[in-house]
Amino acid sequence: MFEQSLQMLPPHGQAIGMEMVGTEGRVVMVKVPYAEHLVGDPDTGIIHGGVITATLDNASGWAVRCHEQYQEGQSMATLDIRIDYMRPAEPHQDLLVNAECYKLTANIAIVRAQAHQGNLADPIATSVAAFMLGTPNVPREAVE
Amino acid sequence: MKILEKLRNEGRAEDMQALVEHIPYARFLGIEVDRKGSEITTVLPFKPDLVGNTMLPAIHGGVIGAFLEITSVIQLLYDTSCERLPKTVDISIDYLRSGKPLDLYGRAVVTRQGRRVANVRAEIWQEEKAKPVAASHGHFLLTPV
Numbered sequence: 001m002f003e004q005s006l007q008m009l010p011p012h013g014q015a016i017g018m019e020m021v022g023t024e025g026r027v028v029m030v031k032v033p034y035a036e037h038l039v040g041d042p043d044t045g046i047i048h049g050g051v052i053t054a055t056l057d058n059a060s061g062w063a064v065r066c067h068e069q070y071q072e073g074q075s076m077a078t079l080d081i082r083i084d085y086m087r088p089a090e091p092h093q094d095l096l097v098n099a100e101c102y103k104l105t106a107n108i109a110i111v112r113a114q115a116h117q118g119n120l121a122d123p124i125a126t127s128v129a130a131f132m133l134g135t136p137n138v139p140r141e142a143v144e
Numbered sequence: 145m146k147i148l149e150k151l152r153n154e155g156r157a158e159d160m161q162a163l164v165e166h167i168p169y170a171r172f173l174g175i176e177v178d179r180k181g182s183e184i185t186t187v188l189p190f191k192p193d194l195v196g197n198t199m200l201p202a203i204h205g206g207v208i209g210a211f212l213e214i215t216s217v218i219q220l221l222y223d224t225s226c227e228r229l230p231k232t233v234d235i236s237i238d239y240l241r242s243g244k245p246l247d248l249y250g251r252a253v254v255t256r257q258g259r260r261v262a263n264v265r266a267e268i269w270q271e272e273k274a275k276p277v278a279a280s281h282g283h284f285l286l287t288p289v
Contacts, residue, residue, distance in 0.1 A: 010195060010196040010197065010198065010204055011192055011193055011194070011195040011196075011198065011204075012193060012194055012195060012196055012203075012204035012206065012207055013196075013204070015172075015193040015194075036168060037168050037169065037171075037172040038168065038169050038172070039167075039168040039169060040167060040168075040169050040170075040229070041167070041228075041229050042147060042166055042167065042168065043146050043147060043228065043229075047169070048167070048168075048169035048170070048210065049210070049213055049232045049235075050169055050173075050206065050207075050209060050210020050211075050213055050214065051169060051206075051210070053206050053209035053210055053213065053235070053237075054204060054205075054206020054207060054209065054210060055206065056206075057204070057205040057206040057209060058196075058204070058205075058206060061205075077239065077242065078205045078239045079238070079239060080236065080237060080238045080239060081205070081209065081236075081237050081239075082234065082235070082236040082237070083209075083232075083234060083235050083236075083237075084233070084234045085231070085232050085233060085234065088231070137197070137199050137200065138199070138200075139199065139200065139201075140200060140201075140244070
């Protein structure tokens with residue numbers, strides 16, 4: 001299932017260097033290696049919050065697919081995500097994200113995720129996201 | 145020298161385009177700032193790198209989040225004088241429509257500004273402003289000059 005997800009690494013995931021590290025039960029682990037173009041504050045070299053948002057969002061979506069009740073091929077869309085930033089990321093260190101889908105119903109999936117740099121007890125940011133399942137996933141031209 | 149201080153010294157404190165060009169990730173996304181008087185509109189020209197769903201296709205939710213956050217920060221920096229870039233405390237994003245492979249536009253409003261924390265709402269759209277793609281509200285920590 002996840003080899004397939006890896007092939008589906010979205011263009012923006014590739015653009016920021018996102019990698020799937022692996023899974024453990026319902027937990028999906030994702031890595032973004034530190035890179036200069038991801039910096040948000042040139043004074044400090046700290047990566048931009050937007051990179052953290054993109055990674056949390058992406059990892060959360062993968063976590064839904066990792067839930068045992070998820071039906072392969074079911075499409076989904078992010079309804080909302082709330083991110084709390086705990087501390088600045090350390091410059092020159094990789095960004096890691098653990099995401100877990102802790103509730104999945106017929107229509108909705110709820111995922112929590114932590115962004116960290118190796119120590120889960122000292123996260124950079126945490127998030128909660130809700131996804132709508134079974135949304136249309138056919139090319140726009142086909143619909144219009 | 146710190147970028148905000150540098151821009152202030154050059155008399156370009158209000159030049160938000162110069163600011164986004166100093167932020168590597170904003171430059172990488174390709175964010176532009178359009179200012180007409182005191183009205184600021186951020187622009188994110190579409191490029192294939194921004195896609196999250198190749199099937200639809202749709203712009204990546206993370207890009208949308210980042211654009212909302214940058215739009216909020218730019219408005220905040222335009223409205224206030226800060227020593228350093230504001231730090232995001234939290235941001236809550238509602239995804240309202242999928243982002244088509246078209247340019248995105250953003251506007252933000254500082255709903256409340258305290259001494260240390262500001263509340264900012266932002267909204268982004270594509271063809272019609274009345275049909276927003278996403279909306280956010282966030283809290284930002286300020287470092288007044």
